[in-house]
Amino acid sequence: METKNHSFASAFAGMMLRDLRVLRREIGPFVLRIIMQPLLFLFVFTYIFPRIGQGNAVGGANFATVLLPGLMAVAIMFSGIAAVALPLSQEFGITREIDDRVMCPLPVAAVAIEKICFSSVQSILAALLVVPLAYLIPATPVHAHVASWPMLVATLILASLVSGALGLTIGSNVKPQQIGLVFSIVVVPITFLGCVYYPWAVLSHVRWLQIAVLLNPIVYMSEGLRAALTPGVPHMPSLLILVALLASLGLLGTFGIKGFLRRVIS
């Protein structure tokens, strides 16, 4: 058992190292891809808008402050899609290069889990990259501080794993030709309706939507980061957020791993 676990661990570590090598080679495009969207968002809504008299405040806080956790959640989300769904769909559909890793001496599910884990590293990096932008760009200052380190760490890790699991679910169930479509009809809507641009509490004005979005894991990512970073903005209770993220992880992780196994073992 001892040696078996050891061999699993070293195969897993080998795959992480492989992904790290590939990421390092593409670090420039990686960073650009991540910062483009929050950069433009902050620029238009928190730099230009206040200057042209469109300044707005939500839930009693300035927009930049509301936006910071939301944009971090979006970065986490997109990074999971980019790190897992797109490459995996390619590898299954066209290049088949995942085969060598599937033939490693460890259970096949571990290859899928490695994908989720490495993607979560990228997601955390992506979320952290948003922070300096939120301080540099907006015309009005962002009021954020770490209200609770445990909550921040737990949310970042869980949210990143959830986004990796969603990426795995999409990547192993969607053909490469249809990835663009899924992106437009699933990923974009859930980010737009993920309480990114406003806290969940203010949705009480649109009650049906407030209830419907509870099925959307991005809501809990945004709200969790609000709870940890901008406690002045209304947010859901921390415990509820963490439980919801855990449940999403369990659900998406199971779907993703099942789909992965179906693709590599016939």
Added chain:
Amino acid sequence: MIVEISGLSKVYQDKQQRVTAVDGIDLTVEKGELFGLLGPNGAGKTTTIGICTTRVLPTSGKVTIAGIDVVAHPAAARRNIGVVPQYNTLDRSLTIFENLYFHCKYFGYSGADAQQRSKDLLAQFHLEERGTNFPNQLSGGLQQRVQIARAIAHRPAVLFLDEPSAGLDPQSRIAMWDAVRSLREEGITVVLTTHYMEEADELCERVAIIDHGKVLALDAPAHLKTTLGADTVIELTLRQNDGKQPLIDRLNALPQIRGLEMTSAGLRLFAQGVDGLLPEILQAANNYGVRDIRMNEPNLETVFIRLTGRDLRE
């Protein structure tokens, strides 16, 4: 016995149809052997290899590799297995060297050992200058060689090669054969599939001829050829192809003719000793208008045709 396959079958079932890809295969491969699975498209070669390499779950039957059951302990079995699949699976994001290096890492090599092993493999497969290239910068033949190098990097007991020469030009094919032969000297058992009978003949010590998921014959190529009981295969092309029965009866009566079958263009005769045979055949077939007569030594292809009545590639 390094590979043991018993009572193996695989049925692919989906809503529309049910395909029996493997239909009761029993095989054993000895340690150090170079074993071939020869069969036409769709014979079940890839499926059989897939089951042996833990990628396909059998419907029934059992496979053990070096004594380990591949269904019960797939992760452990993979330690003893090297695979070169039918399609190119090199990691396109990594260089050739890194493809080898990370493969070693997956199998638990330390950084230094993985580095050394990768260097040695590049030398062994004459790829030293290609280490820093990416797979897409290499020709198909070289990529195939890299795949073989990578597959044996963790020193597996058995190497499975699925159609290793598909898409290679004759020169690369010969280079690949040399690479495979050199593995034997390292004591690696090789199981390969092919639908090129020359490849099975040249390379393999024993060959299983399979069709429709069944093993039709299994022996050394030289022995398989003698099972025909004939040293010459004669292809007769006739202008008039109907009402051949009198001709068939007449030819069958000749002592040298050991077997005979109809083809779309005429007849195929299996003969032992051809002295004086040709004039007799020509005379007998005179009324049917002989268009062409061709004589060949039996090869695995003719063995296959004799077994199935079909051509190997069509």
